[in-house]
Amino acid sequence: MANEARKRIRKLLRKTERSAARIMSAQDAAREHIVAEILNPRYTRGGGASRTALYREIVSTYGKAARVMDGEMYGICREAAEAASNKAATRTLYEIISPANGENPAAAWARNMSEATISALRNEFIETAREAAQKGMAKRYIQGLLRRRWNEAAMDAQNFQFVDRAGRHWNQDAYARMLTRTTAQRAYNEAVLDRLAADGQMYVRITSPGVPDCAICKQWNNLVVRITEDGEGPVPTVADATEAGVFHPNCLCFLEAVDGAPR
């Protein structure tokens, strides 16, 4: 990989790390706020109305953290476009990450976290109510039990884990790092492809700023591939590489311009 490109990518990845740190602290703040609210007697004292108010508070808290995430994602698209010498692509890159008629990763995270947290609390409530009914407990006693159960739900880290569409469980920090790094990589590569296609180029090299630590990427590292089906010879395409598993979450394979066809 050309030194200049490697330097730019390393710089992009350092900026991405700082974005991840800001996302993590927004997520931490959301979690801490929600735990504090779950423990707030205001929400455990009353009936259905106070629970609804708590659920609304949970959704709004995760929503705020999601807006921080989304701002960082836009920033990463801008940095990636700049690093790939295609600053004009920022908007387009952001729209790929955050489609107008689809859900962006931050919104998906907020929805998923809200559902998981509310469902955990609801389960605690149902379980407690069932137990109380069986034992014919006094109302005062039920409230104490309910509060204790909710406290447990608030402290249980499982209730604050993000589960992605593939069903993978992420701890908050690993998810923030994966999301920002993968976004940076994807935005950078799209910006490179966009610039090269506009130049009428047909080939691109798959390369890594360091030594790839995964078997798939090791195989493809330093290979020249075709941008589209155009071009000569039995040269695989970017799509073939993607299909083989390159550009997976957390992948550090980047694309770089090459001079002419591979020999």
Ligand SMILES: [Zn+2]
């Ligand atoms: Zn890999």
